[in-house]
Amino acid sequence: MAGKPVLHYFDGRGRMEPVRWLLAAAGVEFEEKFLKTRDDLGRLRNDGSLVFQQVPMVEIDGMKLVQTRAILNYIASKYNLYGKDMKERALIDMYAEGIADLDEIVLHQPYVPREEKEANLAKIKDKARNRYFPAYEKVLKSHGQDYLVGNRLSRADVYLVELLYHVEELDPSVLANFPLLKALRTRVSNLPTVKKFLQPGSQRKPYEDEKRVESVMKIFS
Amino acid sequence: METKPKLYYFDGRGIMESIRWLLAAAGVEFEEEFLETREQYEKLQKDGRLIFEQVPLVEIDGMSLTQSRAILSYLAAKYNLYGKDLKEKLRIDMYTDGTLDLMLMIIQAVFKSPKEKEESYALAVKRAKTRYFPAFEKILKGHGEDFLVGNQLSWADIQLLEAILMVEELSAPVLSDFPLLQAFKTRISNIPTIKKFLQPGSQRKPPPDGHYVEVVKKVLKW
Numbered sequence: 001m002a003g004k005p006v007l008h009y010f011d012g013r014g015r016m017e018p019v020r021w022l023l024a025a026a027g028v029e030f031e032e033k034f035l036k037t038r039d040d041l042g043r044l045r046n047d048g049s050l051v052f053q054q055v056p057m058v059e060i061d062g063m064k065l066v067q068t069r070a071i072l073n074y075i076a077s078k079y080n081l082y083g084k085d086m087k088e089r090a091l092i093d094m095y096a097e098g099i100a101d102l103d104e105i106v107l108h109q110p111y112v113p114r115e116e117k118e119a120n121l122a123k124i125k126d127k128a129r130n131r132y133f134p135a136y137e138k139v140l141k142s143h144g145q146d147y148l149v150g151n152r153l154s155r156a157d158v159y160l161v162e163l164l165y166h167v168e169e170l171d172p173s174v175l176a177n178f179p180l181l182k183a184l185r186t187r188v189s190n191l192p193t194v195k196k197f198l199q200p201g202s203q204r205k206p207y208e209d210e211k212r213v214e215s216v217m218k219i220f221s
Numbered sequence: 222m223e224t225k226p227k228l229y230y231f232d233g234r235g236i237m238e239s240i241r242w243l244l245a246a247a248g249v250e251f252e253e254e255f256l257e258t259r260e261q262y263e264k265l266q267k268d269g270r271l272i273f274e275q276v277p278l279v280e281i282d283g284m285s286l287t288q289s290r291a292i293l294s295y296l297a298a299k300y301n302l303y304g305k306d307l308k309e310k311l312r313i314d315m316y317t318d319g320t321l322d323l324m325l326m327i328i329q330a331v332f333k334s335p336k337e338k339e340e341s342y343a344l345a346v347k348r349a350k351t352r353y354f355p356a357f358e359k360i361l362k363g364h365g366e367d368f369l370v371g372n373q374l375s376w377a378d379i380q381l382l383e384a385i386l387m388v389e390e391l392s393a394p395v396l397s398d399f400p401l402l403q404a405f406k407t408r409i410s411n412i413p414t415i416k417k418f419l420q421p422g423s424q425r426k427p428p429p430d431g432h433y434v435e436v437v438k439k440v441l442k443w
Contacts, residue, residue: 051315051319051356052319052322052352052353053352053356061308063308063311065311065315066315066319067314067315067318067319067322068318069290069314069318070311070314070315070318073294073310073311073314074307074311074314077307077310078307086295086298086299087282087284089294089295089298090284090286090291090292090294090295091284093288093290093294093295094272094286094287094288094291096291097288097290097291098272098273098288101273131273131274132273135272135273139272
């Protein structure tokens with residue numbers, strides 16, 4: 001019997017959080033080994049566990065996977081969250097890539113130098129409110145279905161909902177003009193696996209505070 | 222009869238180049254519409270073909286696809302360049318994603334100030350020599366096969382060749398410590414469809430120059 005997937009990363013959101021969300025949504029139990037020091041990272045690098053010397057790394061099905069996209073695609077395929085055919089997969093990929101572009105700015109917010117934080121936050125708000133959220137609202141409006149693609153849950157929905165929460169933390173009124181996104185978030189949040197993940201005590205990580213940011217910077221300096 | 226894929230982008234490499242490589246390697250003829258004016262770009266937006274207001278845009282099989290990695294994945298699957306099963310697909314995803322990270326450093330550099338551009342190029346060469354090329358040399362050594370995954374040509378091989386040539390343009394001897402990658406480069410370059418693409422007169426684009434940067438900035442209002 002295969003063991004649980006093991007996630008290797010620091011104890012924080014960073015680039016691993018979408019992986020935690022997706023595994024949780026798929027109802028897959030996973031373990032985490034947290035990098036705490038630079039030596040921890042060095043050890044993983046030295047024993048050949050990291051193809052490109054970087055984390056995230058996920059041990060799953062006898063393999064050591066790196067590159068967040070590859071990890072998410074594999075999990076989505078394995079747990080049927082990747083549409084029913086090539087064309088649905090193309091749409092899911094397109095939507096997920098858009099979310100990833102927004103997430104790239106969002107996940108950096110805790111780590112951006114103090115004097116740049118305001119500008120980065122303004123960028124997040126602008127891109128979320130004027131480019132990305134309108135695009136997904138429009139997709140949902142165009143077909144009137146419950147999920148972004150193929151009338152069923154896919155990794156695009158899970159990733160989008162994660163970002164809706166994360167952006168709202170930084171911009172509390174951001175969802176005011178996006179009723180369909182709000183409805184999607186409620187719908188996905190009420191799925192039993194996701195509901196469980198959203199409760200305290202789950203493996204979901206909080207927004208990185210200054211202390212966390214400091215310790216993370218030490219690992220990667 | 223299928224219509225040819227149509228690519229909408231600037232007349233230059235940028236993020237579209239990897240898509241041109243993949244189509245060419247697969248032996249697929251494609252058309253291109255080059256963005257030269259702000260009006261062309263605004264028309265694409267108004268027609269609703271740019272979901273996130275961005276190019277590259279590829280029209281294929283009745284879809285308007287943007288996001289280069291989504292496009293590349295679709296093409297790889299369509300033209301049998303994505304391995305034979307999920308585990309091979311996964312390895313191809315890992316390798317191409319790493320390669321694209323490296324290439325993005327170079328692609329984005331051209332828009333920076335001269336000093337920052339040189340720093341970016343130097344960092345890209347360093348990453349290639351110390352992180353990415355050693356990884357791929359090790360993979361080739363590990364199985365001793367001609368291709369990166371599954372003993373047959375895949376998107377991963379095409380992406381890596383493109384990256385090697387791009388880094389060599391910045392630093393010609395960059396492969397000097399990597400004998401297997403040197404052999405790989407020769408081997409993949411000699412595949413008939415790729416050989417043809419590497420010859421003058423193909424749809425392969427030259428490295429970006431000042432004019433390219435000007436056009437992009439004008440069209441996207443940067």
